[in-house]
Amino acid sequence: MSFQCPVLNSTNYTIWAIKIRSIFNVHGIWEAIKPKEGIEFDEKKDNTAIALLFQAIPENMVLQIANFTSAKEIWDALKVRHVGVDRVKEARLETLELDFESLKMGVDxxxxxxxxxxxxxxxxxxxxxxxxxxxxxxxxxxxxxxxxxxxxxxxxxxxxxxxxxxxxxxxxxxxxxxxxxxxKNKEVDMHDRLLFTKEDGKERVKEQKCEHCGHESSRQGNKEGGRGKYGKTWKNKQGNQAQ
Structure with missing residues (x-):
């Protein structure tokens, strides 16, 4: 089985190292990077590890590590080169953790x-x-x-x-x-609006009835007043004629 090695860049060293280690374990060559006690150096495994590491770094870095003669030396050099990046990442992770802990949902x-x-x-x-x-x-x-x-x-x-x-x-x-x-809130709001509209309509009808009743009462009073006035004049005329 063949695996495509991820390419190292300025920000992915941690993930890159994890992936490379898993690939080396599958090929049985991780011991070229971390030798086990009591096991003799295997040149074939070391050469395989070097070849995979060269595939996993950008071209502008190849010449910088070309003078190293073992896979372990190349690995350690890459680790030292990116240790500053790891420290920046740790600081960034601490900041993210603080942001995560202080996060809270707003009211709206x-x-x-x-x-x-x-x-x-x-x-x-x-x-x-x-x-x-x-x-x-x-x-x-x-x-x-x-x-x-x-x-x-x-x-x-x-x-x-x-x-x-x-x-x-x-x-x-x-x-x-x-x-x-x-x-549910929309339904309650709509229900309240309907009730308000209904009550407002009742108030308007009531006001109109009151105005109508008042108008009729006023007219009725005028009519009665008119009849009283004319009745009194007619009586006076009858009295004068009798005299």
Whole structure:
């Protein structure tokens, strides 16, 4: 079986070294890099390891290590060359860990956006050779969501094995609850609007009736007043004629 060796660059030394070691183990030549006690030097294995290392480094680095005569010397030289990069990565990982611990979902922040922030930090850590497993991501998610979805968190913690739950599975459960909550809130809001519209309509009808009644009452009063006036004048005329 043949395996394609990854090419070393300025940022992937940690991952590169892990992959190269696995390939060397398959070919049975890792002992050329880490000799075991009591085992004699095997020139054939050493030459095979050197050939694979030359395939796994960029061309501009080949001449820099061409003077080394063993696979172990080449490996150690590459490690020393990238030790500064490893220290930078360790510092960056510490920063990512602090960002991860301080991360908290905002009150008006959507679940998709917040879950994306957690995934992004996990991805950056993975690129630096550190893996944040699902258990850690799930616990971070459930312990830092906003109050509006805290109810479903309690149910998940009570009935689901958090150690076996994938991160995307936890996101899916919370998202389903969030969508149901949004739908319910919309229904309640629509119901309140309908009630308000209905009550407002009743008030308008009541005001119109009151105005109508008042108008009719006023007209009725005028009519009665008119009849009283004319009745009094007619009586006065009858009295004068009798005299």
């Amino acid at each position: 922040e959507s679940l998709d956006v917040y879950a994306g922030k957690i995934s992004e930090i996990a991805s950056q850590a993975s690129n630096l050779g550190h893996t944040m497993n699902d258990k850690k991501l799930v616990r971070k998610l459930l312990s830092s969501v906003s109050e509006k979805i805290i109810q479903i968190v309690a149910a998940i913690e009570q009935f689901v094995d958090l150690g076996a739950m994938p991160f995307q599975g936890a996101v899916g459960r919370l998202k389903a609850f969030e969508e149901r909550t949004k739908k």
